[in-house]
Amino acid sequence: MSRRRGLFITLEGPEGAGKSTQARRLAGWLRRRGRKVLLTREPGGTPIGMKLRRILLDKRSGNLDPLVELCLYEAARGELLRRVIRPALAAGKVVVLDRFQDSTWVYQGYAGAVDRKLVERLGTVVLAGCEPDLTLLLDLPVRRGLARVRRPNRFEAKPLRFHETVRRGYLFLSRRFPRRIRRIAADRSLQEVQDAIQREVERFLR
Numbered sequence: 001m002s003r004r005r006g007l008f009i010t011l012e013g014p015e016g017a018g019k020s021t022q023a024r025r026l027a028g029w030l031r032r033r034g035r036k037v038l039l040t041r042e043p044g045g046t047p048i049g050m051k052l053r054r055i056l057l058d059k060r061s062g063n064l065d066p067l068v069e070l071c072l073y074e075a076a077r078g079e080l081l082r083r084v085i086r087p088a089l090a091a092g093k094v095v096v097l098d099r100f101q102d103s104t105w106v107y108q109g110y111a112g113a114v115d116r117k118l119v120e121r122l123g124t125v126v127l128a129g130c131e132p133d134l135t136l137l138l139d140l141p142v143r144r145g146l147a148r149v150r151r152p153n154r155f156e157a158k159p160l161r162f163h164e165t166v167r168r169g170y171l172f173l174s175r176r177f178p179r180r181i182r183r184i185a186a187d188r189s190l191q192e193v194q195d196a197i198q199r200e201v202e203r204f205l206r
């Protein structure tokens with residue numbers, strides 16, 4: 001396995017927190033500072049990952065069996081890690097990833113139907129030590145986030161209480177891993193959130 005030299009940053013949070021926009025802005029800011037950056041997202045980021053994404057987010061997939069759903073997310077993750085993320089880290093790049101294993105722990109475990117210990121065990125196998133260095137948790141009241149969603153996917157269409165549990169799950173994780181996970185209040189303007197993210201990343205780089 002290649003030795004790791006880059007920096008691995010993930011963005012997490014409930015629906016409509018603005019992760020994708022902030023991931024793009026963070027990547028742009030890092031590039032302007034002379035860093036080589038790989039920006040990608042989950043599920044997706046590889047041809048097979050994109051096919052799995054379509055299955056996972058399509059409302060016509062209906063009620064996927066929870067264990068099958070977990071395996072599909074981990075399959076997409078395994079592909080992305082092996083083909084894209086590990087090589088980028090080995091080449092010294094900063095990887096900015098929109099959603100990762102914390103999403104699975106929260107959506108399939110804490111708010112979902114799969115035993116959390118099983119989610120953790122499978123995650124340990126798939127990640128094989130490739131943990132994020134820093135996770136930015138974009139947090140905001142669930143109703144505020146859902147109000148920003150235009151065409152809801154299979155998850156966004158779930159009832160409010162599911163999303164409340166997702167938010168609680170993330171806050172629980174941020175207390176469990178306070179060094180890795182930094183909570184960023186996301187119910188502010190794009191610029192304010194971007195500034196807060198840059199401050200966290202700068203602090204981390206120092």
Ligand code: TYD
Binds near residue numbers: 103108153155156
């Ligand atoms: P997202 O990229 O936020 O969707 P969009 O492009 O519509 O904003 O996330 C995809 C969805 O997949 C999101 O609703 C959360 C869900 N998800 C899981 O349930 N488990 C996972 O492991 C991941 C990565 C995502």
